[in-house]
Amino acid sequence: MVLVFFAYFALVSVVSGILTVSLRNPVQCGIALLSLLGHIAGLFVLLNAEFLAAVQIIIYAGAILILYLFVLMMLNLKTEERYVHQRHAWYVLGVGVVSVELLLLLLTADYGGIKGTATPQVVETVGNSTAIGILMFSDYLLPFEIVGIFILGAIVGAIVLTKNPSRADLERDRS
Numbered sequence: 001m002v003l004v005f006f007a008y009f010a011l012v013s014v015v016s017g018i019l020t021v022s023l024r025n026p027v028q029c030g031i032a033l034l035s036l037l038g039h040i041a042g043l044f045v046l047l048n049a050e051f052l053a054a055v056q057i058i059i060y061a062g063a064i065l066i067l068y069l070f071v072l073m074m075l076n077l078k079t080e081e082r083y084v085h086q087r088h089a090w091y092v093l094g095v096g097v098v099s100v101e102l103l104l105l106l107l108t109a110d111y112g113g114i115k116g117t118a119t120p121q122v123v124e125t126v127g128n129s130t131a132i133g134i135l136m137f138s139d140y141l142l143p144f145e146i147v148g149i150f151i152l153g154a155i156v157g158a159i160v161l162t163k164n165p166s167r168a169d170l171e172r173d174r175s
Helices: 002-022 026-046 050-075 086-108 120-126 128-136 141-162 167-174
Strands: none
Touching: 002 026, 002 086, 026 050, 050 128, 120 128
């Protein structure tokens, strides 16, 4: 049964990814991206990574996609339907052939993946979120703090860029 769900999530993810980059209407691209992100969250659930699935839905499908659609609405893009649809067939055929070749390579490879230090029994006793938190705040504390500083810098930069200049600033610039 897991194989059926995996095949469904994988197939719809690939189709949604292709539609995301090939559709001309930005709103339709956003809907295809939402489908892609939701089905990737389903793949995370199949991997018993419920925390990552929740983060995928909340952060990417929720916040990032909404910001993307807000930008599209603010830009008010007028699209023209001048696209030749016959070229789509060749692109889809080429991507399909490459995808089948990659799938055959993956199915015949000997690679079994890298085994982590935590066994499934340890993760089941403490839970996925706790195991991720322990690892993040012990082994990966420095990269976590560096990312926090980068995000703080981005927030300060956004505030500075959107700040309206005051009258005193405008008068000082004139002189």
